[in-house]
Amino acid sequence: xxxxxxxxxxxxxxxxxxxxxxxxxxxxxxxxxxxxxxxxxxxxxxxxxxxxxxxxxxxxxxxxxxxxxxxxxxxxxxxxxxxxxxxxxxxxxxxxxxxxxxxxxxxxxxxxxxxxxxxxxxxxxxxxxxxxxxxxxxxxxxxxxxxxxxxxxxxxxxxxxxxxxxxxxxxxxxxxxxxxxxxxxxxxxxxxxxxxxxxxxxxxxxxxxxxxxxxxxxxxxxxxxxxxxxxxxxxxxxxxxxxxxxxxxxxxxxxxxxxxxxxxxxxxxxxxxxxxxxxxxxxxxxxxxxxxxxxxxxxxxxxxxxxxxxxxxxxxxxxxxxxxxxxxxxxxxxx
Numbered sequence: 001x002x003x004x005x006x007x008x009x010x011x012x013x014x015x016x017x018x019x020x021x022x023x024x025x026x027x028x029x030x031x032x033x034x035x036x037x038x039x040x041x042x043x044x045x046x047x048x049x050x051x052x053x054x055x056x057x058x059x060x061x062x063x064x065x066x067x068x069x070x071x072x073x074x075x076x077x078x079x080x081x082x083x084x085x086x087x088x089x090x091x092x093x094x095x096x097x098x099x100x101x102x103x104x105x106x107x108x109x110x111x112x113x114x115x116x117x118x119x120x121x122x123x124x125x126x127x128x129x130x131x132x133x134x135x136x137x138x139x140x141x142x143x144x145x146x147x148x149x150x151x152x153x154x155x156x157x158x159x160x161x162x163x164x165x166x167x168x169x170x171x172x173x174x175x176x177x178x179x180x181x182x183x184x185x186x187x188x189x190x191x192x193x194x195x196x197x198x199x200x201x202x203x204x205x206x207x208x209x210x211x212x213x214x215x216x217x218x219x220x221x222x223x224x225x226x227x228x229x230x231x232x233x234x235x236x237x238x239x240x241x242x243x244x245x246x247x248x249x250x251x252x253x254x255x256x257x258x259x260x261x262x263x264x265x266x267x268x269x270x271x272x273x274x275x276x277x278x279x280x281x282x283x284x285x286x287x288x289x290x291x292x293x294x295x296x297x298x299x300x301x302x303x304x305x306x307x308x309x310x311x312x313x314x315x316x317x318x319x320x321x322x323x324x325x326x327x328x329x330x331x332x333x334x335x
Contacts, residue, residue: 086155089239095120126237141228179206
């Protein structure tokens with residue numbers, strides 16, 4: 001009876017110790033992550049995020065597209081700036097009617113036609129349209145244009161320029177602050193040398209600011225309106241050549257195209273020179289022909305037969321040496 005009582009007491013003590021330890025751990029966890037501390041941490045994180053955005057807008061030292069701690073900023077899909085571009089070839093029965101329908105599709109989506117090139121030749125007609133449509137309706141317009149006829153090729157691409165947009169915005173803010181400071185310095189300039197120096201620096205900074213603003217407008221245009229290049233071909237129009245790739249056959253095909261292009265260039269040059277050759281060559285040929293014709297009719301002067309030429313035979317003869325008179329004999333004196 002005493003042993004059972006002791007075992008029961010030991011089990012009760014161990015259970016009480018376990019409960020106390022669990023309560024202590026729970027209290028520590030609650031103290032470390034209390035609602036107040038969580039709220040403070042959240043507020044601190046929000047303030048840090050706002051501070052980072054303010055520093056980025058003011059052109060601080062923080063890199064664009066990065067959080068205050070150096071980690072990259074995460075953008076939602078809806079907040080990203082994406083440039084959509086596409087090209088497609090569609091074979092249709094009536095190119096003129098299909099081009100008019102493609103124009104209606106673009107304008108109905110809130111866009112416009114940026115370029116329109118047509119070559120009308122009945123069944124060999126061709127048309128190339130550059131459609132500028134809102135980015136949100138890019139794929140919808142592509143599907144509608146593909147339904148105009150038989151789609152033969154399609155090439156769509158997208159480019160994420162969110163970081164470039166954020167970088168340009170930060171650079172514009174920094175450059176605007178720099179221009180403002182330079183204008184303040186120009187207002188306080190006292191001498192002509194100072195005025196000339198500050199004006200030169202102000203002109204340079206304003207030019208940089210204008211360049212950044214133009215870049216921002218370009219990015220805004222590309223992200224707001226997507227570009228779709230549509231090629232409409234008639235029933236018998238030749239398809240546009242595709243990229244041949246690499247390999248022996250691709251090289252042979254490229255060489256043949258280069259040879260044909262060279263022949264076409266030579267024929268073009270020959271056609272351009274032919275009128276000049278006809279205008280200058282015919283008179284020159286006529287003058288030469290007349291000169292030869294009348295030159296043959298002119299009698300030539302007779303010079304007579306050539307003199308006979310004899311070949312000497314036998315040993316050569318030399319002239320005899322000259323003879324001189326003998327000197328007179330000397331007279332001897334008489335003794």
